[in-house]
Amino acid sequence: MALTDITREAVLAAIAEFDRLGRDAFLEKYGFDSSRRYWLLYDGTRYDSKAIAGAAHGYLPKRSPLAAKDFSGGRGHAVTVLRRLGFEVTSAPNTDPSGLQTADEIASTIDDLRPASASGKPMLKQAVVLLWAIGRARAGHDRLLGWTDTVAALTPLLQTHRRDGESRHGRPDYPIAALFHAGLWELPGHTDVPRAHGTAVWTWFAEHAPEGGLPESVYTLARRSGPARVRMIDAITARFLDDFYESELLTAVELYDEDVAADEAPPPGDSDQETAPGSTPGASNSDYARMCELVARRERRTYGQRRTRIANDPIRISAAREAVLLRSDGRCENPGCAKPAPDRNDRGKPLLEVDHIEQLTDGGRDHPIQMIALCPDCHRVKTHGQSRHRLIPVLAQRARELHDQWMRADGWPSRRAVEGER
Template identity: 45%
Template structure:
């Protein structure tokens, strides 16, 4: 940690990124919550002091953004606020803020990483050796609601009605239409919030007693807020969790009907959904989120390497999250440094025409990881696949993939000139550049 090396330049870059992403998306991307006491006032806007300093640290050469729980890093008078004031920024105290401090865990002692780990390592009952689908179905339903920006908490009657229908249609392993079981279990695992009742929450064991508790107390409930916000704003987290749930629990099933019912059928990372009220061309991916996404991809890779899908064909297990990271990293441009003709046209969703390629095929031992994957225009993809120069091009692309991955998703200044409106958010701004290329 090198707080003393941070200058006004890095702070202003972090402020610019916050303005670009929006406050909530910025905080979610870097893993922070709103400031409890110290607020940075700059250019007529208010910013969360610790989050700004943490993000600014990532703009230092060779450094990464600071996490909220970095040892020795606080948002108080001795660290973030003190640094900002020393650099000449206006920091005010806001004792009326109600959110917990940034350096406290996000929920019941759990960090964002803790919450995601609990989702990707769900403990479920097994029938005849196969995992029950109660909790995966509930989580996919809640993820779809978060993606659409729907209210996080619902009355029990609405939750029960929606989940009963899903369990009846998609509970193919003997699951009864009883959402009280998975909801109680998820609550005790720290993933589901229940409100508006008195006394302790029932356990997920037994039968009539569990149903009776929910009928009597009628709690409002939903995903805990930090997890809901991650699913809503972080496409790479959402895709990584979706990958994990589908590969763990639906390996021998076709999940397409369920995904359609919960609103996750459009999970193609080539067409990520924008954050509400942001420009549709922006892929909101910061350096910190790129790092988090790679970590999730690596955890999944360790569990699934060498596995092949049992559905339809015996194709290798592939990561939606890894593909998304590569597309976002590319900023809409072919990653072949010698590309001579990327199409100026765009897709129906106004996205660049790019294809993600595994430089070393998975069947040949390559990794399903951004460090060995590139985004290519159709011309370069064809040359890499069947051109006479494909072997030489593969060596170039392996180097490019490694360098851009090690740079945290960005492109080195030596590889291309600075472009108008470019920031450290690895997505967005490519649309106007299409005209420059053409």
């Protein structure tokens, strides 16, 4: 049985059965849960894309329907097949914009965006709007903003950060309409937003002047989680800005500094503030692995090009430092010390000093595989002590061992990420 065998006629037959039985009965008959991310749009109606694809297989000659366990409903399988057959599939239903629950889901949805092009490259409008909103979330501004204020804030950004051939007017209605239909923007109380083409979009926004912003789940991740925030930023820069000098735009939206990967500081009196110095709340091998992969990906993407800019990339530096602090578990990583950090900062991070074992001026890298978290005493010895020449090789070996342990404990599949390769 192969999902790729299904035909457009078979899909249309499954859609007709869906209409005849009703959604609940259709899903129950074929054993599928309701879609959370991908929806097939046909003749003005939304259909659960994976269930439709599975049922369509049963309309092929001498074939049976596919069960949910038989195939993936994501972008790499059912979605691709349905789009190849000429159907429109969209990410995240407009009526449930909070359906995106993880940074990976958000990044995948960003990767699915299909912006118009200018000079053969994707236009930057959607990227500018998303990065601006993530910057607002990080700063703790209100999630939803009135239309007049949204236009006033976005217009100069859109006019400044654009490709050659991209419109100069700077209107945010078209990118916001596109993001709304992709499930990455919320316009409460509105479901009739036109698609992002033609004059109907401008007319609709002028008439309704909607309040809007990121879906609540996306806003919350961008506000509170440093790793999730940099995952979103990296997805946007990879999708839209791969060949574009991104630092000026990221600086303008306050997302280009060495604390961008840090979690939001907990409120005064929060229980995390009182955690013992020797432990790291919520330490996760998966978070460590993903930050290391982000560091390696940003380095690989531009290694050898614009070297000064890349060597000083605050996003990569921030992600690398946060990964090392996470890995340290709140203790000095010198194997001859291993003392708990003396205290924590306002964000709950252990007061350890993250240092490069091989200095950047000597060719060292901003990658956790050659970075180490040290207590103040060990850091002074490593930098100025007479025994530093014996200590440095020990620290280098320890950093590689810890990096390897954390990556393999998560079962991370990328050998490049495990080995810290460029």
